[in-house]
Amino acid sequence: MTLQVIGLCRFSYPAIGGFQVDHDTIEERIAYLYSESRLEERFRLFEAVALPSLHAQTDSDFELIIVIGDQLPAHHVKRLEALISDIPQACIHAEPPRPQREVMKQILNAARRDFSQPCLQFRLDDDDAVAVDFVERLRKAAADCAVLTAQHKSVAFDWTKGYIAEYSADGIAATEIFRPFDVAALGMWVKGDCHLTIMNFAHNKINRFMPAVSFDEPRMFVRGHNESNDSRQKAVKGVQVTPLSFEDAKRFHKRFAIDIDHVQQIFKGS
Template sequence: MRVQMLGLCRFSYVGLRGYQVEHDTYEQRRAYLYDSQRLARRWAWFTEVALPTWRAQTDPDFTLVVMTGPDLPEPYLSQLRDLTQDIPQLKLELVPPMQQHLAACWQAVAPHVDPSADVIGHFRHDDDDAVAVDYIAATRKDFNRVKALWKSTGRMSLDYSRGLMLELGAGGAKLTPRICHNMGVALTIFLPPDLPETALNYDHSKLPMWMPGVAVTDPLMFIRSIHRDSDSGAMGPGLAWQLKDKQLDRQLQRRFGFSLDGLNALAPKLA
């Protein structure tokens, strides 16, 4: 059974709905998203936290669609185009502002769906989060273990629940280990290739309403960032787990290619 891994990353897309921070008009939304200082911070999160682990995936067979508007200010639009030349898995889609957010997401993803695949592993990825370097490989392996469940329903979620909550401030990086179910990052929604939906069609906090799910609570699989520009600034519910500083640094390096010193050095730029 061939699985296509297909993700969507929204980068400052000027569309209404689909976010917890809402605006009444496109003009208000554009002013908020395209604020020069905010864009500079988002670009730093994207290029220095989100992208390194996508570059380093042990299984390179995936597509990550980066969705933004055709009027994204320079130099960011040109830099996104450059990134798609540098990282072959990245595909840039310029979607005009749309009121129906799910339709906009489908417009971005649809050109990249492989109709010959048996199943599409849809995932969403925020531009300030990170997944472990074996997320794609682990998802394929674990889907194969439980594919009978997907065959019986046609929809299924696979959730990697063990992660780190990252906060950056004047004192550097603070990382809080948490087990959080269906957080949204490192979460895959398996759908048939002919179904015109993406991972965004399903509220990740309510997935059991629509499909069965499998939670994999080990190993460490994601970093979720919490900061002033987050669409949701809350850590949310979860279970605490412990990592000593030396263990944390080893896990950051092994799972993400990061170091605690490196994240501390990013704090002045991203806080």
């Protein structure tokens, strides 16, 4: 039986908890997340960055669950449906506001086709990209570590090098980073009949709770740097990015399926 691979992406889901930015009420959180200017940026990033990298996966045998709030305005739901119409692996799952970890764990476990069998899981933010061979390499890593997975309930697989990037009508500016156990390019093997999920753990602490295998090559992720990053709503250390050269842009496209012309077109007028 082929090992099932399940990805999870939260698209402005108004969870109770799970944000670095605090809100006094769920109504305030919904108003913040669903503001037209913020959603416009998220849609542009999702279309230009995350979805192309998923559409181009060399191993297309995976599932992607996009979690939205059940109060997301209908015109935004339709826009999201249109964006994923050519990605058969993707589906939209709407939920009312609920505690972050509880709801995500339930969604992932419900997505397992055969709970008695092991599976692989990953999570992806809507402004991030993974390399086009991420699913292929994640599956191979699990196969290569069969002796290890046979001894544990869960094992993490992490690719530590990638990029931070900013996107605009001018194109793409980026810098290489080393960032172990970040959200993007982090996967987890889960044994059969085990209720653990990748959402049980803070991504940067996952190696405290299970064996973790890290890979230094190749560059496997692009983390988005934008105005509506949750982490950037508070004081954080800045990251210097520089515009991609023509050759860098070609390598970016080959590795992550992010096209600079597409980025410029989407962000015109922003």
